[in-house]
Amino acid sequence: DGGITQSPKYLFRKEGQNVTLSCEQNLNHDAMYWYRQDPGQGLRLIYYSQIVNDFQKGDIAEGYSVSREKKESFPLTVTSAQKNPTAFYLCASSIGRDKSNQPQHFGDGTRLSIL
Amino acid sequence: GNSVTQMEGPVTLSEEAFLTINCTYTATGYPSLFWYVQYPGEGLQLLLKATKADDKGSNKGFEATYRKETTSFHLEKGSVQVSDSAVYFCALKKAAGNKLTFGGGTRVLVKP
Numbered sequence: 201d202g203g204i205t206q207s208p209k210y211l212f213r214k215e216g217q218n219v220t221l222s223c224e225q226n227l228n229h230d231a232m233y234w235y236r237q238d239p240g241q242g243l244r245l246i247y248y249s250q251i252v253n254d255f256q257k258g259d260i261a262e263g264y265s266v267s268r269e270k271k272e273s274f275p276l277t278v279t280s281a282q283k284n285p286t287a288f289y290l291c292a293s294s295i296g297r298d299k300s301n302q303p304q305h306f307g308d309g310t311r312l313s314i315l
Numbered sequence: 316g317n318s319v320t321q322m323e324g325p326v327t328l329s330e331e332a333f334l335t336i337n338c339t340y341t342a343t344g345y346p347s348l349f350w351y352v353q354y355p356g357e358g359l360q361l362l363l364k365a366t367k368a369d370d371k372g373s374n375k376g377f378e379a380t381y382r383k384e385t386t387s388f389h390l391e392k393g394s395v396q397v398s399d400s401a402v403y404f405c406a407l408k409k410a411a412g413n414k415l416t417f418g419g420g421t422r423v424l425v426k427p
Contacts, residue, residue: 242418245414248413303364308357
């Protein structure tokens with residue numbers, strides 16, 4: 201079955217530590233996205249990538265970094281500069297550029313907490 | 316800029332009641348509109364979509380009509396079940412680029 205796999209499901213971070221969240225898709229989608237969701241709130245875009253080896257900052261990129269070395273993978277690193285990292289992180293993908301009528305498909309999320 | 320406004324929840328209903336969740340948007344041009352559903356502890360699932368004015372999206376008994384004159388995309392279901400308890404998100408996507416703009420989400424709780 202095609203889909204998006206996020207791992208781990210739960211992650212704990214110590215103070216001053218960087219952690220990396222994995223996102224893999226086998227849908228052959230060009231575009232991938234990372235969102236942050238805080239309790240009782242909507243989704244905010246952290247970073248997105250329209251194509252391999254290219255990515256852009258979203259609305260709340262500070263304290264985060266990404267890479268897009270392979271089409272199917274878009275890992276997110278939460279750095280120690282992110283002072284409030286506790287949240288639910290969602291990865292998504294979509295077919296590609298300028299396909300406005302195509303939806304984004306989401307993974308099941310990673311819940312990150314501070315130790 | 317683009318924005319999506321949803322009615323605030325929680326919305327609490329009895330089983331078999333009629334559900335309406337209001338969604339209005341601000342955008343130039345002709346965006347595509349989506350409803351997503353999020354069950355507890357899970358990611359978002361696409362519920363339905365509409366890509367042009369007067370289109371009606373439907374799925375699993377849910378419906379929403381793209382109303383350009385009122386810039387709205389209200390979600391409706393005629394008879395809800397306990398299993399419909401979830402958070403519902405309205406979203407739009409412009410023709411240029413792939414970014415989704417989400418509303419704040421509406422939590423729905425259906426009681427037996």
